[in-house]
Amino acid sequence: MNLDLRESWFVRDVEIPTRLVLAPMAGVSVQAFRRQGRRFGAGLVCSEMVSCAGIEHRNEKTLGYLRVASDEHPLAIQIFGSEPRTMAEAARMVEAAGADLVDINFGCPVRKVTKTGAGATLLDEPARAAAIVEAVAEAVDVPVSVKMRRGLRDGARTCLEVGPCLVDAGAATLTLHPRSAQQMYTGSADHSLTAELVSLVDVPVIASGDVTSRAKAQAVLAATGAAAVMVGRGAQGNPWALRQIVDGDEGEPTREEVVAELVLFIRETVRELGERRASSFLKKFYGWYLGRGRFPRPFKQELVVLDSTEDVERRLIAAAPGALQLIDQLEAELPGGDEVLLDLPISIYGGG
Numbered sequence: 001m002n003l004d005l006r007e008s009w010f011v012r013d014v015e016i017p018t019r020l021v022l023a024p025m026a027g028v029s030v031q032a033f034r035r036q037g038r039r040f041g042a043g044l045v046c047s048e049m050v051s052c053a054g055i056e057h058r059n060e061k062t063l064g065y066l067r068v069a070s071d072e073h074p075l076a077i078q079i080f081g082s083e084p085r086t087m088a089e090a091a092r093m094v095e096a097a098g099a100d101l102v103d104i105n106f107g108c109p110v111r112k113v114t115k116t117g118a119g120a121t122l123l124d125e126p127a128r129a130a131a132i133v134e135a136v137a138e139a140v141d142v143p144v145s146v147k148m149r150r151g152l153r154d155g156a157r158t159c160l161e162v163g164p165c166l167v168d169a170g171a172a173t174l175t176l177h178p179r180s181a182q183q184m185y186t187g188s189a190d191h192s193l194t195a196e197l198v199s200l201v202d203v204p205v206i207a208s209g210d211v212t213s214r215a216k217a218q219a220v221l222a223a224t225g226a227a228a229v230m231v232g233r234g235a236q237g238n239p240w241a242l243r244q245i246v247d248g249d250e251g252e253p254t255r256e257e258v259v260a261e262l263v264l265f266i267r268e269t270v271r272e273l274g275e276r277r278a279s280s281f282l283k284k285f286y287g288w289y290l291g292r293g294r295f296p297r298p299f300k301q302e303l304v305v306l307d308s309t310e311d312v313e314r315r316l317i318a319a320a321p322g323a324l325q326l327i328d329q330l331e332a333e334l335p336g337g338d339e340v341l342l343d344l345p346i347s348i349y350g351g352g
């Protein structure tokens with residue numbers, strides 16, 4: 001079946017222009033990643049998970065995650081936590097920051113998060129999970145979405161029991177990554193569970209896990225009846241995969257295109273995180289962009305030992321001088337200087 005991924009769909013009244021969603025990924029989904037994802041065909045982009053405790057305590061780094069640019073919409077900002085009241089307050093901040101959807105994380109398998117009672121552990125606490133969704137849905141006007149795993153342990157089918165309860169509690173869409181928390185990222189995503197979940201709820205379901213090509217996206221959409229597919233690891237350093245999935249554009253990027261996208265990514269990330277944080281954050285991206293046979297392996301090694309991102313940029317452009325013109329074009333097309341930095345909406349706290 002040849003499904004059109006350029007078809008739009010709705011989460012309540014929020015129109016999502018394509019059936020491809022860019023996954024939330026901690027340590028990856030910075031604003032540059034999301035804006036790039038939108039340019040390459042993602043209909044919806046997501047922030048990485050943001051701690052509701054960090055928002056409550058006005059942690060400077062956490063609030064930085066709530067920076068929204070005008071060309072990101074529609075955008076989901078994802079929050080995690082275990083207390084309905086704190087999650088509701090965080091959701092209000094997220095809405096005030098400009099998110100089109102508030103996404104709740106019930107999928108994170110990492111111990112640092114699960115030991116606080118947040119993330120995937122909530123799948124085994126359905127009453128608390130539903131209370132969180134209800135509190136968040138009551139707190140905001142924008143639709144609330146939930147992202148979850150299949151359950152905690154291998155073979156679990158918890159998502160099929162919990163999912164419908166979360167919809168009853170107010171979730172306007174569900175994303176399922178059908179691996180268990182125990183599996184982390186091993187094995188494969190069992191999308192037969194996604195199909196079952198679709199049959200059980202009357203809200204759109206997003207299928208996450210192992211979608212890396214147009215063929216796989218079409219197959220998952222056809223087999224599950226999901227409204228959209230979500231792509232995570234396949235888009236790391238590879239926005240061209242998004243274009244391939246949405247439009248069937250099979251063309252491999254030229255070296256100039258790779259360098260131009262990477263340089264733009266570096267510049268935007270430095271603006272967002274500052275030089276010091278950006279320069280260590282970006283190192284993994286060099287391998288992701290330059291791998292896949294695009295550049296010889298030692299070239300990446302050369303970049304990761306350079307002192308500043310300016311040196312990296314210079315070295316990249318020396319390797320593909322034609323990229324300069326492309327970078328100028330890309331920068332000219334981007335809306336500039338209009339990031340909306342969060343003004344703390346003190347009033348919603350009654351002056352607190």
Ligand SMILES: Cc1cc2nc3c(=O)[nH]c(=O)nc-3n(C[C@H](O)[C@H](O)[C@H](O)COP(=O)(O)O)c2cc1C
Nearest residue numbers: 023024025026048049147177208209210231232233
């Ligand atoms: C590095 C990394 C960070 C992730 N961080 C998050 C996160 O913050 N929130 C979340 O809901 N899922 C997170 N995920 C899970 C992805 O959103 C996605 O569900 C999973 O990677 C499966 O999709 P994929 O096979 O397309 O990568 C993360 C995955 C990776 C690889």
